[in-house]
Amino acid sequence: MDSSSLCPCSEHLAMATVPKQEWCEPYDLITALEEGTIFPCLNLTFYKAPANKCHCKTHSMSGDVQKNREEMMSRLTAVSFAINDLTLYLDTHPDCPKGRELFYQLLEERLSLLTAFSSEFYPLTQTSMITGNYDRMKYGWTEGPMPWEGACI
């Protein structure tokens, strides 16, 4: 809707405008999670919030199973968050090809991570109990720690 022909002023009185975001090349997914957005152009920092060292990893536990589980969970968290952020971007930019391409690529990776996590450790979603090789002789939904326990899993 072109209002310039109707009004000599380029802006509307008594109305606010937020410029539409242009696509900017996303952070790597671990940095994106730490910063709280995949988009460097939207990362407007606060002076009292220092750059994080990745706190998603734990040093208190040992053993290969624990290590593998944490690595897979860290990747799943980063991929899933990037999808969350991209979803909001695509809600207002549905015609952005770069956003769409990354969205579908990450959805694929998330599905395989959920399936692998369920097969190797415990299910995070009920769908992932049937997409992988989950043992159907047990009711596994109650397995694993609850997320608020912070159990480094």
Place this chain on the structure above:
Amino acid sequence: MFVYEKRLQFPVKIKNTNPDIARLIMSQYGGPDGELSASMRYLSQRYTMPVKKVGGLLTDIGTEELNHMEIICAMVYQLTRDLSEADVKKAGFDAYYIDHTKGIWPQAAAGIPFTSLEFQSKGDAITDLFENLAAEQKARTVYENLLRVIDDPDVVAPLKFLRAREIVHFQRFGEALEMTKDTLDSKNFYHFNSEFDRMKGKIL
């Protein structure tokens, strides 16, 4: 419908008990600009939004706010789960303990219980989008107030993440405002309320 996925959107792994910090952070659960208020605001407003894509955005941001509510509650829980009797007697958490022990209950830092008076669903798309833009800024201020007084890096990391989300959401609500304005008469955005007056808004 909502389906549970057994993980947090951002990991919370807090080692040190600290009821004083817990009492402050609790405000982002049940306080005036907290995540419970945010989720209920967007998930209530979405039904009557005239632009379908804006209703979709409200659903997605409202859902993310539920994730944030869970992150805040996990932080309060981990900051108080090993609370001793001595910790309880220290000023700061004792009043909360008397009413709730270590249970998680939505209230503001100053003890005011959660109330739906903290948010609005006004039935006017322009009004509600401005409400949301303001809400994201108010929540950003609270996270910055928290970051100024908290040093524990286990607590700072999720707070920093949550603060960043407020700015992203502000941007998206701004874009939703533009999408809504595009359906209205730019000579007078206020000629009618597109959620009530079924006139000539070209609803997308």
